[in-house]
Amino acid sequence: MIKHVHVDVCDSTQDLLKEQTTVSGETLLVSTNRQTKGRGRGVNVWEELPGTLCFSLSIEPHSVMSFTALEMSLLVARFFEFEGCIIGLKWPNDLWDSRGLKCGGILVQGSGSRLYAGIGINLFSNHKDFGGVYLESFEFDKKSWSYRISEYILAHRYSQTEALIKDWEIRCPHMGKDVTITEGNEILHGTFMGLGQHGEAVLRTEGGIKNIFNGTLRII
Numbered sequence: 001m002i003k004h005v006h007v008d009v010c011d012s013t014q015d016l017l018k019e020q021t022t023v024s025g026e027t028l029l030v031s032t033n034r035q036t037k038g039r040g041r042g043v044n045v046w047e048e049l050p051g052t053l054c055f056s057l058s059i060e061p062h063s064v065m066s067f068t069a070l071e072m073s074l075l076v077a078r079f080f081e082f083e084g085c086i087i088g089l090k091w092p093n094d095l096w097d098s099r100g101l102k103c104g105g106i107l108v109q110g111s112g113s114r115l116y117a118g119i120g121i122n123l124f125s126n127h128k129d130f131g132g133v134y135l136e137s138f139e140f141d142k143k144s145w146s147y148r149i150s151e152y153i154l155a156h157r158y159s160q161t162e163a164l165i166k167d168w169e170i171r172c173p174h175m176g177k178d179v180t181i182t183e184g185n186e187i188l189h190g191t192f193m194g195l196g197q198h199g200e201a202v203l204r205t206e207g208g209i210k211n212i213f214n215g216t217l218r219i220i
Contacts (some may be wrong), residue, residue: 101131
């Protein structure tokens with residue numbers, strides 16, 4: 001059973017979730033009508049738009065912990081497929097809309113058996129650089145949408161990593177395409193071949209196969 005805390009405004013649902021989680025084994029969901037200091041990977045921030053949905057959920061890690069964020073993004077994509085929308089998955093943790101624009105992202109933090117999945121999704125967007133799951137704006141209740149997605153995630157967790165990899169890769173729009181992956185000052189060019197055994201990007205380069213564990217991917 002999910003314990004759901006919904007607030008009107010907060011700095012970060014991730015931070016509030018950590019503050020609220022006190023009972024071991026309790027599944028807690030924190031959602032908000034407006035998040036003022038949402039975070040992305042690294043130093044990135046999550047920009048709040050009119051159609052943005054932000055929430056955080058306490059979860060157990062996948063059996064291979066490094067796949068947990070990939071699993072969360074896959075399950076969010078599957079939820080919207082059930083709703084009739086096609087979502088693409090961009091390595092390592094971005095969601096793409098039908099036009100090839102970023103419409104969401106996943107941030108998993110924590111350690112051991114207690115992890116916190118922060119999920120940001122643009123249900124719709126009028127921003128030139130960011131997409132939305134739906135093409136048209138509509139009235140929506142952020143509390144109920146957060147609960148429905150979280151309930152779906154918990155009910156459809158993957159027990160087999162091989163099945164997770166297969167389902168992730170068939171939803172990845174840059175499979176087999178030329179990409180660059182930037183990590184710090186290093187830029188690698190190659191063809192994206194899929195996920196490795198730890199969830200890393202497998203890149204075929206002129207110098208051979210490279211396994212890349214962190215970085216920002218761009219399609220050439």
